[in-house]
Each structure stands twice: as C-alpha cells, then as structure tokens.
Amino acid sequence: MLAAEEGAPEWAATPADAIFDPQQWSRHAAAVPAERGRGATWFVGDDARAWVLRHYCRGGFVARFLVDRYLWTGEDRVRAFAEWRLLERLWRRGVPVPRPIAARYRRRGPFYRCDLITVRIEDARPLSERLTDGVAPPALWSALGAAIARLHREGVDHADLNAHNVLVDGGGRISFIDFDRGRVRADGRWTMRNLRRLRRSLSKIGAARSVREFDAGWRELLRAYAAARAAAPPPDG
Ligand SMILES: Nc1ncnc2c1ncn2[C@@H]1O[C@H](COP(=O)(O)OP(=O)(O)O)[C@@H](O)[C@H]1O
Ligand SMILES: [Mg+2]
Missing domain, CATH: 3.30.200 (Phosphorylase Kinase; domain 1)
Structure with missing residues (x-):
C-alpha cells in the first residue's frame, strides 16, 4: 500500500x-x-x-x-x-x-x-451535469480551455477526458479526475485527441441549446486553450 x-x-x-x-x-x-x-x-x-x-x-x-x-x-x-x-x-x-x-x-x-x-473535491459536480441544467457562460468554456492547457503543459495525456471526468465547483473552478491509464508524454497528437474526445462527449450530452451556441462555446474553449498553452512552461519541481 x-x-x-x-x-x-x-x-x-x-x-x-x-x-x-x-x-x-x-x-x-x-x-x-x-x-x-x-x-x-x-x-x-x-x-x-x-x-x-x-x-x-x-x-x-x-x-x-x-x-x-x-x-x-x-x-x-x-x-x-x-x-x-x-x-x-x-x-x-x-x-x-x-x-x-x-x-x-x-x-x-x-x-x-x-x-x-x-x-473529495468540495462542492463540485461533474461538468456533464453542470452543462445540462442551463447555459454555460463563456467563462466556463474558457476556464475549461485554460485548465486543459495546464494539464497538457505538464505533458499529461488523460486517457478518458470526457465531461464526467471534469468537475466544476460553485465558483466555476475546474478539476480533473479519473486518471486511470493517464500518463506523462512528450508533446504530440494525443493533445488533439484529448480535445476531440471532450468535444464528442460535450456534444453528446447536449452542452448547449443550439449548434451555434455550442460552436461559439467550443471556440472560446480553444481560444483560452491556445493562450494558456503559449504561456511560460511551469518550473520543474
Ligand atoms: N475526488 C473527487 N471529488 C469529488 N467527486 C469525485 C471525486 N472522484 C470521483 N468523484 C465522483 O465519482 C464519480 C466516479 O468517479 P471516477 O473516478 O470517474 O470513476 P469511474 O468513472 O471509473 O466510475 C465521478 O463522476 C464524480 O462524480
Ligand atoms: Mg469517470
């Protein structure tokens, strides 16, 4: 143990x-x-x-x-x-x-x-639930993009990045769970695979009221992701 x-x-x-x-x-x-x-x-x-x-x-x-x-x-x-x-x-x-x-x-x-x-992450719900009970504000999409970028800057390939494995707390803060088969890797195409997996999961659960709204949300996520990936890499430790 x-x-x-x-x-x-x-x-x-x-x-x-x-x-x-x-x-x-x-x-x-x-x-x-x-x-x-x-x-x-x-x-x-x-x-x-x-x-x-x-x-x-x-x-x-x-x-x-x-x-x-x-x-x-x-x-x-x-x-x-x-x-x-x-x-x-x-x-x-x-x-x-x-x-x-x-x-x-x-x-x-x-x-x-x-x-x-x-x-236990306090006061948190899976993103899958958070998104089905209303409109996701742009801030949630961008927080998600920035959080995934943080994970990817650590080189972490989450093997199952879906909306059930992302938690959101009352303040809109994102946490990731369920890292079974996750691993640290050199940068590669897996980063896009993580994003695609999440996109599929979000669209499956109907994360927005219309396709247009979903696309706008997803664009916001990608914008925040790109901005945060370009940020200085975290120091070794
Ligand atoms: N650290 C945690 N804090 C709060 N809730 C959690 C935590 N870990 C898991 N959960 C809850 O339990 C559910 C299942 O956990 P998870 O680790 O994803 O197992 P699996 O997907 O294999 O059933 C999650 O969707 C979440 O609702
Ligand atoms: Mg899970």
Missing part, C-alpha cells in the same frame, strides 16, 4: 486495509455510493475527512468475465499505484486534481484487484 499521510481512522481493526472497505466506513461514519460512475466509487468520510474511495473495475467487453480483476505484471504496473503517482505529481505542482491519499492491491493467482482513495 502507498502512504496514507493523513492517518488511518482509529477504528481500523486491520489498520491499513479497513479504510478501503465501504462497509467499515458506513458502520462508523458515512459511505455514499457516487452514482455517476461505474458503481464502484464511494464518498467516505467522517468529521475529519472527506474522501473518495474507488474500486477499479473493468469497462468494455472484458468487464463481463474479469469484472474487477487485472492481470498481474508487477507492482510497478498496478493501475491504482500508477494513478496515485500521477495525481501526487500533479497535485504537488498545483494542477487542479484531487490529492491522493492511499492505494492498495490484492493479488491472487495471475490477477490482482486494486483501489484508490483521493480527497
């Missing part, structure tokens, strides 16, 4: 593992399923903390028989560990992502299962 910096709750019987068990949380505090995902994400917490617990599940066709099992190819390649490392790096560099708390895996035969705990 990777470090749980903020300390395990006192009730943890088997200290490290209990924090990954939603039932343990609900016995002592709160554990609420996050309804928007694949059904394996929980909001857990008590007076002192508000965390998100995610059990990694497979998508697509293999989900039918592998469900939550991944082929073991070494500790370094554990999905939750890779995401933990990427989040830790980004969080330290001031990129708007949740701070990672802990990650673990359980190995069995040629497979493993894994989980990740992150800090």
Whole structure:
C-alpha cells in the first residue's frame, strides 16, 4: 500500500486495509455510493475527512468475465499505484486534481484487484451535469480551455477526458479526475485527441441549446486553450 499521510481512522481493526472497505466506513461514519460512475466509487468520510474511495473495475467487453480483476505484471504496473503517482505529481505542482491519499492491491493467482482513495473535491459536480441544467457562460468554456492547457503543459495525456471526468465547483473552478491509464508524454497528437474526445462527449450530452451556441462555446474553449498553452512552461519541481 502507498502512504496514507493523513492517518488511518482509529477504528481500523486491520489498520491499513479497513479504510478501503465501504462497509467499515458506513458502520462508523458515512459511505455514499457516487452514482455517476461505474458503481464502484464511494464518498467516505467522517468529521475529519472527506474522501473518495474507488474500486477499479473493468469497462468494455472484458468487464463481463474479469469484472474487477487485472492481470498481474508487477507492482510497478498496478493501475491504482500508477494513478496515485500521477495525481501526487500533479497535485504537488498545483494542477487542479484531487490529492491522493492511499492505494492498495490484492493479488491472487495471475490477477490482482486494486483501489484508490483521493480527497473529495468540495462542492463540485461533474461538468456533464453542470452543462445540462442551463447555459454555460463563456467563462466556463474558457476556464475549461485554460485548465486543459495546464494539464497538457505538464505533458499529461488523460486517457478518458470526457465531461464526467471534469468537475466544476460553485465558483466555476475546474478539476480533473479519473486518471486511470493517464500518463506523462512528450508533446504530440494525443493533445488533439484529448480535445476531440471532450468535444464528442460535450456534444453528446447536449452542452448547449443550439449548434451555434455550442460552436461559439467550443471556440472560446480553444481560444483560452491556445493562450494558456503559449504561456511560460511551469518550473520543474
Ligand atoms: N475526488 C473527487 N471529488 C469529488 N467527486 C469525485 C471525486 N472522484 C470521483 N468523484 C465522483 O465519482 C464519480 C466516479 O468517479 P471516477 O473516478 O470517474 O470513476 P469511474 O468513472 O471509473 O466510475 C465521478 O463522476 C464524480 O462524480
Ligand atoms: Mg469517470
């Protein structure tokens, strides 16, 4: 398991593992399923903390028989560990992502299962919801463009940049979540692929009342993206 910096709750019987068990949380505090995902994400917490617990599940066709099992190819390649490392790096560099708390895996035969705990982003909703309940102001489109540029200036290819994996808080601030299979790369065509993926997702959920409005919003996003990408690169650290 990777470090749980903020300390395990006192009730943890088997200290490290209990924090990954939603039932343990609900016995002592709160554990609420996050309804928007694949059904394996929980909001857990008590007076002192508000965390998100995610059990990694497979998508697509293999989900039918592998469900939550991944082929073991070494500790370094554990999905939750890779995401933990990427989040830790980004969080330290001031990129708007949740701070990672802990990650673990359980190995069995040629497979493993894994989980990740992150800090819950307060007062935030997925962009997919924010956009369907009204008109997105230009400021939201440009904040989105600038935030994606920040991610890309760090060289981070988000493998699944859709409107469900972008959170917006009450003040219109953007955060990115769900970095499974995300990675740091040299600049390349993947940046455009990230943008295209998001555009498809936004148009699918009907992010504007008309095509014209959508196009105007998207142009605003691209303008802000280009401006922020041209900004000085962040210092190494
Ligand atoms: N750090 C976080 N803060 C607040 N909400 C979160 C956070 N992480 C996940 N969520 C919520 O849980 C949902 C599912 O999480 P996600 O990590 O995207 O898993 P998956 O897409 O694999 O189900 C998100 O759409 C979001 O609503
Ligand atoms: Mg997701």
